[in-house]
Amino acid sequence: MTIFWIILAAIVAALVALFQYGYIFSNKKNNKRKPWFALLRFLTVFTILILFLDLKFDKTTYQTIKPLLLLELDNSSSIVQLKADEELKADYNSLINHPSIKENFEVQEFLFSDVIKPLDSLKFAGVETNIFNAIEQPQKLFKDRNKAIIILTDGNQTSGNSYSYASIDAKSAVFPVIYGDTTNYPDLKITQLNVNRYSYLNNEFPVEIFTTYSGSDAITTQFKITSGNMTLHQEQIRFSKDNPSQIVNLNLTSKKVGTQSLKASLTPLTLEKNISNNNRNFAVEVIDQQTKVLILSNVLHPDIAALKKAIASNQQRDVSIQNTDDNPDLNDYNMVIFYSPDNAFAKAYNQAKQLNKNTWTITGPSTDYEFLNSQMTAYSIEVDEEVDEVQPILNTSYTTFNLEDYSYDDYPPVQVPFGAVKMNTAPDVLIYKSIGDVETQQPLWFTYEENETRHAVFLAEGFWRWRAQSYLDEKDFKNWDELVGSQIQYLASNKRRNRLELDYKTFYYQNQKIIINAQYLDKNYEFEDNGILNITLIHKKSNNRTVRPFILDGNSYTVDLSGLEAGDYKFTVKVENDQLSQSGALSILEFDVEKQFISAHDQGMKKLVGIDGVYYQGQIEDVITQLLNNPLLKPVERSSTSYASLVDWQYLLGFILLLLGLEWFLRKYSGLI
Structure with a gap:
């Protein structure tokens, strides 16, 4: 078909050239140069018509790929x-x-x-x-x-x-x-050691140690647990080719508040090539008391069970559930949770104010909002018998405690009072309400400080579903329990909020990520994202000094101390261009998993x-x-084919211009113009 159009273009170009130069329908005398002019005109018209056909040509290239x-x-x-x-x-x-x-x-x-x-x-x-x-x-x-x-x-x-x-x-x-x-050489190894991170003063804490032996002869070795130069436990362990592993279970007593560093060890064999895997350092943080939490409620509800389990997931906390008829002494508790309060809670609220107790008020199925408004000066709730079903919107700018690891997307709705919340003080909102697809600025969960006390308010019923959803999403309750735990930790202390707060553990293992988080607030107690924070660490034994900067990470500052040598450290975190600093201490326990191989x-x-x-x-x-x-x-030879159109040929355009120019010049020279 393309050949037909090319022939047709040639015929049309020939007819145009013959007609324009008098070979068709003309009686003019022929000029001996007319054939050349006609040829030039034929080539020009033919080339232009060929362009209209949009002819394409392919080109194949070959490349050798190693x-x-x-x-x-x-x-x-x-x-x-x-x-x-x-x-x-x-x-x-x-x-x-x-x-x-x-x-x-x-x-x-x-x-x-x-x-x-x-x-x-x-x-x-x-x-x-x-x-x-x-x-x-x-x-x-x-x-x-x-x-x-x-x-x-x-x-x-x-x-x-x-x-x-x-x-x-x-x-x-x-x-x-x-x-x-x-x-394969004879080798003794401590493969795993299990111990709780926390223990209470003068309490026993369990330790489980897994030991293995690779070798053909029956041997006996001594197992020890020491703290400094003091031996806390020792016993003989027997191994053989048929019995190559032993589990040691024992209980130790925590006798001093603070981080108690210990070491488990197996006495090396004479022919043992690698003895670094015979030892395992570990530590326990000893605390002197539990945080005692009272849940005061006159109703039975799944929320109370979910709340108790979340709080009690941390062994440092003791939870009691009582009703107002029990007349509990609030002075026996670090903080009080009022669930679904009504007129019967009047005495408890008055006692909490007199004792300057931190409180957490959670609305429930029988909450008397008129009574609640009469007890609160920081906020009031519009009284309405209707309820809304809302979902949570986490406030990522919340500064009271770190929310970096929490996620509550697509959590099921909870029931909240229909009336609006009016704040009479500046709250720190943890969660806002989302009604359907509408995200509101109405608080669902918020905290505030009043005089020397701290308070939290959770305006929802049915949050037990959130704990269940946490399990469905993560196969554990950690997401919800840690959020509740952070709230309890905040309320269990009457310490005033500092503009610089640090979040760290008292000890780390050397093979772990060692991360310290910092919250830096401005003078209005709002998160400051332009701070320059540095940490200075001093190794207590060698006095080596290490300085590292914090980096901004979401709504907190973090510093990664991974790679430091094992030992005890004291440190100071300072804010540049601000008179703020916080000091502390931590221990890094030696453990190099790469040294466990022989x-x-x-x-x-x-x-x-x-x-x-x-x-x-x-x-x-x-x-x-x-x-x-x-x-x-x-090697593989790969071909690639490219396609080019005549329209893209610049040389062809130049050829057309050359033909037109040559024809014009010859006509001018011959006096035909």
């Missing part, structure tokens, strides 16, 4: 522990400098420990090893390319899924190279790729041979 070689180096400290770092470096250099590798592969290099990142410097400083990610993630990242994944590792994994069950896709070939001695581990890789697919240090030449002979890892 297979990928993803080189992944284990950067964890266990490589040094097994004295295999120099061998790994030597094999790495041999691999990347091999001429056949340079010629036949596109090489990309990575480090991995707990995460994978491009190779910059090899320091063997990783505190955890996740080999599963080192196998899976590159396959996902380069899923459309044929590739070889060479993993230089000791095979010891401390986090993540078992890599022996990782998947290998059809476009990938995995070549593990194991470093370190794979010989040999390299090749069994996982054998399960993954087969016995013949695992290589060892010094066998890089064998790996290179397999790379070059693997049919999957051959």
